[in-house]
Amino acid sequence: MNYIEPKVAKLIDAFVDMIPSLLFGLITLFLGIWLIKFLIGFLTRRFTKGNIDVSLSSFLISVLKAILYLLLILQVASTVGIPTTSFIAVLGTAGLAVGLALQGSLSNFAGGVLILLFKPFRIGHSISAANGVSGTVLKIDILYTTLKAANGTTLYAPNGPLANAVINNTSDNETRMLEYIIGISYNSNIDTARKLILNLLDKDPLVLKTPQPVVLVSSLGENAVNLTIHAWVANGDYTKAYYSNFQKIKEELDNNSISTPYPQREVHILSPAPTPGDQK
Known part of the structure; x- marks a missing residue:
C-alpha cells in the first residue's frame, strides 16, 4: 500500500x-x-x-x-x-x-474544376476540341466529360486535356454562319451567278435578313472562279439550312447554265523532231 x-x-x-x-x-x-x-x-x-x-x-x-x-x-x-x-x-x-x-487523376480533377467553374461549355452544347474530341455534351463530371459523337457513339473525354485544349463551342451563340465555296467556270458570268445565289438565299425562310447574305469572288483557281458564300441562320437551323441550300445552289446554277467544272489538266504532246535518217 x-x-x-x-x-x-x-x-x-x-x-x-x-x-x-x-x-x-x-x-x-x-x-x-x-x-x-x-x-x-x-x-x-x-x-x-x-x-x-x-x-x-x-x-x-x-x-x-x-x-x-x-x-x-x-x-x-x-x-x-x-x-x-x-x-x-x-x-x-x-x-x-x-x-x-494519381497524377493523371489529379490533372483531370483540376480540369473538371476549371470546366465547371468557368463553364466554357454546358450540357447540351455541341463542341469540338483541338485534341480531336467532338460531340454533344451529355454530362460533366469531376474527372470526365461525356459526349455523344455525330455517329451516335458515346465518348468519355478526360477533363485535364479537354480543359487545356482550344474548344470550338458551336452552341454558345444564337446565330451561326453558313459558308460555301463554289467554283464556276471562267466562261460563266459572275454577276449572274451572284444574283441567282442571292435570290435563292433571300427566298429561304431559315436565312436571316440581317446580316445580309453575301457572295464574293474569293480566288481564281486553276479550273474555276471560286465564289465564297456567307449567310446567317439561327443556331438550331444550321444543319438543315446548310445541306438544303448546298443542293439548291447547285441545282439553281445548273438550271441557268452556270457550270461548276471538274478539275482539268491540259496535256500537250510534243513530237520529237525527225532525224536525217528518218527522213530517208
Missing part, C-alpha cells in the same frame, strides 16, 4: 494539472465545430446564389469539410498536450505517395 499510494497521488496530480488543458480543448472542439458548420452553410448559400454547378459545389464542400475537421482535430490534440508532429509527418508522406500515384 505504501508503494501504490504515491503512484495514485502522482496520477491524481497529473490529472488535476491537465484539467485546464482538457477544458480548453473541449471549448476549442465545440467552438471549432460551430465555426465549421457556419462556414460550410455560408459557402453552400453562396454557391447556390452564384449558380455554381451542383456536382462541383458538393465536391468542394465535402473536401473543405474534411480538411477543416482534420485541422480541428490536430488543434485539439495539440491543446491537450498530445504530440502531433509524427502524425503530421505520416500524413505528409501518405499524401505525397497518393499524389504521385
